[in-house]
Amino acid sequence: MSLPAAGLSRARYGSQTLHAEWTKLRTLASTGWLLLAAAALTIAVSAAADAAATCPSGGCQTDPAKLSLTGVQAGQAIVAVIAVLAISGEYSTGMIRITLTAMPRRLTVLAAKAALITGPVLVVSAVAVLACVLAGRLILPGHGFTAAHGYPPLALGHGPVLRAAGGSVLYLALIALLSLGVATAVREAAVAIGLVLGVLYVFPVVTNVVTNQHWQRHLEQIGPMTAGLDIQATANLRSLPLTPWQGLGVLTLWAAGALTIGALIFRFRDA
Amino acid sequence: MTTITPYRSTARDAGDGFGQILHAEWTKFRTVRGWVIGMILAVLVTAGLGVFLARASSPSCSSQTSGGQQGPTQHGSACAGPDYALGPGGEPVSDRFYFVRQPLAGNGSLTIRVTSLAELGRETVNNQPAGSILVPWSKAGIIIKDGTGQGSAYAAMMVTAGNGVRLQWNYTQDTPGLPGAVSAASPRWLRLTRDGDTITGYDSADGTHWTRVGTVRLSSLPSTVQAGLFVTSPQYTAYSSSLGTGNASSNATQATAVFDHVSRTGRWPASAWTGDYLFRSGEMGFQGNGYHQAAGRFTVTGSGDIAPLIAGPLNDGPAITVRDFLLGTFAGLIAVAVVATMFMTAEYRRGLIRTTLAASPNRGRVLAAKAIVIGSAAFVAGLAAAAGAVLIATDIAHGNGTSLFPEPWPAELRIIAGTAALIAVAAVFTLAIATVVRRSATAILIVIVAIVIPFVLSAPPGIPAGLTDWLLRVTPAAAFALQQPAPQYSQVQANYMPSAGYFPLAPWTGFAVLCAWTVFALAAAAYLLRLRDA
Numbered sequence: 001m002s003l004p005a006a007g008l009s010r011a012r013y014g015s016q017t018l019h020a021e022w023t024k025l026r027t028l029a030s031t032g033w034l035l036l037a038a039a040a041l042t043i044a045v046s047a048a049a050d051a052a053a054t055c056p057s058g059g060c061q062t063d064p065a066k067l068s069l070t071g072v073q074a075g076q077a078i079v080a081v082i083a084v085l086a087i088s089g090e091y092s093t094g095m096i097r098i099t100l101t102a103m104p105r106r107l108t109v110l111a112a113k114a115a116l117i118t119g120p121v122l123v124v125s126a127v128a129v130l131a132c133v134l135a136g137r138l139i140l141p142g143h144g145f146t147a148a149h150g151y152p153p154l155a156l157g158h159g160p161v162l163r164a165a166g167g168s169v170l171y172l173a174l175i176a177l178l179s180l181g182v183a184t185a186v187r188e189a190a191v192a193i194g195l196v197l198g199v200l201y202v203f204p205v206v207t208n209v210v211t212n213q214h215w216q217r218h219l220e221q222i223g224p225m226t227a228g229l230d231i232q233a234t235a236n237l238r239s240l241p242l243t244p245w246q247g248l249g250v251l252t253l254w255a256a257g258a259l260t261i262g263a264l265i266f267r268f269r270d271a
Numbered sequence: 272m273t274t275i276t277p278y279r280s281t282a283r284d285a286g287d288g289f290g291q292i293l294h295a296e297w298t299k300f301r302t303v304r305g306w307v308i309g310m311i312l313a314v315l316v317t318a319g320l321g322v323f324l325a326r327a328s329s330p331s332c333s334s335q336t337s338g339g340q341q342g343p344t345q346h347g348s349a350c351a352g353p354d355y356a357l358g359p360g361g362e363p364v365s366d367r368f369y370f371v372r373q374p375l376a377g378n379g380s381l382t383i384r385v386t387s388l389a390e391l392g393r394e395t396v397n398n399q400p401a402g403s404i405l406v407p408w409s410k411a412g413i414i415i416k417d418g419t420g421q422g423s424a425y426a427a428m429m430v431t432a433g434n435g436v437r438l439q440w441n442y443t444q445d446t447p448g449l450p451g452a453v454s455a456a457s458p459r460w461l462r463l464t465r466d467g468d469t470i471t472g473y474d475s476a477d478g479t480h481w482t483r484v485g486t487v488r489l490s491s492l493p494s495t496v497q498a499g500l501f502v503t504s505p506q507y508t509a510y511s512s513s514l515g516t517g518n519a520s521s522n523a524t525q526a527t528a529v530f531d532h533v534s535r536t537g538r539w540p541a542s543a544w545t546g547d548y549l550f551r552s553g554e555m556g557f558q559g560n561g562y563h564q565a566a567g568r569f570t571v572t573g574s575g576d577i578a579p580l581i582a583g584p585l586n587d588g589p590a591i592t593v594r595d596f597l598l599g600t601f602a603g604l605i606a607v608a609v610v611a612t613m614f615m616t617a618e619y620r621r622g623l624i625r626t627t628l629a630a631s632p633n634r635g636r637v638l639a640a641k642a643i644v645i646g647s648a649a650f651v652a653g654l655a656a657a658a659g660a661v662l663i664a665t666d667i668a669h670g671n672g673t674s675l676f677p678e679p680w681p682a683e684l685r686i687i688a689g690t691a692a693l694i695a696v697a698a699v700f701t702l703a704i705a706t707v708v709r710r711s712a713t714a715i716l717i718v719i720v721a722i723v724i725p726f727v728l729s730a731p732p733g734i735p736a737g738l739t740d741w742l743l744r745v746t747p748a749a750a751f752a753l754q755q756p757a758p759q760y761s762q763v764q765a766n767y768m769p770s771a772g773y774f775p776l777a778p779w780t781g782f783a784v785l786c787a788w789t790v791f792a793l794a795a796a797a798y799l800l801r802l803r804d805a
Binding site: 030041045048049051052053054066067070073074077078081084085088089092188189190191193194197198201202204205206207208209210211212215216 | 305309316320327584590595598609616620714724726727733738741
């Protein structure tokens with residue numbers, strides 16, 4: 001790798017940074033395995049949820065799209081780990097000092113990492129989510145979700161289902177960016193993973209038992225996971241505390257906030 | 272000629288006993304500031320969430336807020352404070368039924384024949400006729416009760432709509448008798464005899480061949496008891512846990528039974544029978560409850576239930592239990608798992624493992640010492656977290672007037688100590704996983720997928736019960752069963768989902784699942800630690 005010459009143009013510098021980061025990401029065996037595991041876990045949990053669903057005679061009262069995308073709640077843990085490792089791996093090996101010597105513009109490095117994490121996560125999430133929808137389409141009719149009960153087979157041509165599926169892909173990408181931001185700020189992989197998943201999971205667990213409806217609604221609105229997963233809803237939208245896209249917007253704010261804090265710390269702290 | 276005396280240190284020989292290894296590991300743990308902070312954080316997060324939940328679950332007096340409950344009978348409204356009775360065992364009970372009674376002085380017996388048990392006045396469920404839905408625990412039979420006080424001791428022989436003949440006593444106890452439904456073609460004969468403190472129940476299909484169903488000891492039964500016929504029918508509740516939140520729609524039901532061949536032994540008064548709809552509260556209950564007696568036939572109509580009240584959301588008992596204050600356990604567990612991971616992976620990161628293993632070449636002992644240190648530290652942190660969460664939050668809840676399930680002290684002790692044990696064993700499990708994989712990110716990921724995600728998927732309603740049931744049996748998350756606040760009664764239909772605090776495995780069985788995983792992981796860790804170069 002050539003050191004950045006003094007007269008290097010901004011665009012050329014950026015593309016070199018991207019290329020360097022891509023090489024690092026690509027040549028780590030763990031990245032591929034973790035992406036594979038994220039897809040596998042997402043699909044497996046979704047299919048298991050489909051297979052366990054029942055539709056009693058009184059009406060299923062279940063959102064089949066949301067049900068068949070259940071695995072996103074589990075798969076996001078691995079997506080978070082992939083993003084965390086992209087930065088904390090450099091700190092644990094001391095590689096970060098070489099990276100920053102070669103590419104002194106730190107924000108460019110972080111932006112390159114963010115872009116390069118988002119790409120593979122988007123691709124793998126899209127494949128996983130498509131598989132989940134397909135699994136739902138195949139499994140759910142056998143569990144009472146039939147057209148006779150008012151549940152046509154899941155189809156991406158149906159607007160709300162497309163929004164749920166596409167939104168789930170974006171959701172996973174935003175989780176990756178949120179995790180990257182947190183990992184940039186705290187550096188230690190285990191701490192970053194614990195922090196990200198603690199913040200994600202605490203809201204759905206806690207809101208369940210908050211009987212005060214005022215509190216419950218607000219908690220669901222501000223939680224990155226509870227709000228973000230509103231994008232998966234295709235029925236009963238009026239009962240949601242936020243509209244689907246507003247919900248994804250809340251998660252975007254979380255991701256942007258985490259990346260901003262991470263970037264500030266990255267910019268001003270010694271590596 | 273001079274003899275050279277080799278230098279000997281005057282310092283005491285440090286030795287390589289297990290005590291020294293343990294001391295060395297404890298020193299490592301104690302002196303890394305981040306790890307101690309992580310443990311303190313675990314305590315603060317768990318207890319803090321408990322306090323938050325106690326405050327956020329303060330009663331909002333408008334109505335029952337957890338779900339769309341409707342229907343004529345409701346118990347345990349959040350604002351009025353506890354309005355349920357306590358049974359002889361101290362548990363909240365429902366004690367509402369139509370009672371056709373007479374006082375029985377001293378010993379004696381009561382025998383009857385039941386020829387029909389039918390349901391009346393069924394309302395609609397979800398705007399669809401619910402006539403075909405059976406209320407399996409409608410009950411009709413004979414009862415001997417310690418006076419007419421609500422929640423007083425009793426023993427009863429009964430036919431049920433869907434569960435055959437039963438002998439039940441003191442609300443929580445249940446023994447099956449003859450199976451099958453009752454009808455005019457196949458009536459059921461029931462008998463209760465009192466002898467001092469013991470009451471024996473018999474059943475028969477023909478009135479001549481009798482079978483003893485069981486003998487019950489009711490301590491301190493007064494010499495004169497209330498005895499007679501009763502009919503009751505619990506409300507029918509349809510549960511749906513979907514669309515992210517749980518829902519229940521409840522409808523009161525009413526049952527009518529026909530009795531004849533009433534025969535008695537012992538000192539009964541000559542006066543007529545008294546009919547009462549016992550323990551109605553206010554407007555609740557049906558208009559039609561009553562009895563009619565003609566030519567030795569009694570037709571009795573009643574509603575309500577004689578059974579324990581089931582705690583948890585969407586149930587008829589108190590919705591809030593101490594387990595709700597411990598929902599932050601999983602967050603504390605993540606913090607402890609992060610520390611436990613780094614306790615091992617930091618050795619590899621810094622190369623300290625080579626020094627450690629040079630100092631104490633018995634690698635299995637090093638692993639054991641690390642496990643003891645991290646397990647003990649996690650136990651202490653878990654105990655502080657659980658005790659803090661339960662005690663402080665209970666205090667706040669009582670101050671707010673929240674209707675809280677009255678936890679018997681042995682169960683509360685099991686919940687607190689069990690939570691500490693859960694965190695301690697999970698920490699050892701994490702340490703073993705970290706030893707196997709050696710990378711902190713991978714180790715923490717495995718622990719979160721194995722323990723945290725099954726719990727998180729099962730905590731809110733919305734995931735099909737079949738999946739969460741399986742996850743909470745097979746994965747190490749089964750140990751969360753230690754936090755189950757109230758027993759699950761097979762003789763009461765209720766919302767027994769994990770989201771309501773009920774687990775598919777018994778508390779200590781669930782804990783055994785986590786322990787089994789931990790033993791397996793430790794064995795793998797010890798094997799690989801010995802086998803591999805450090």
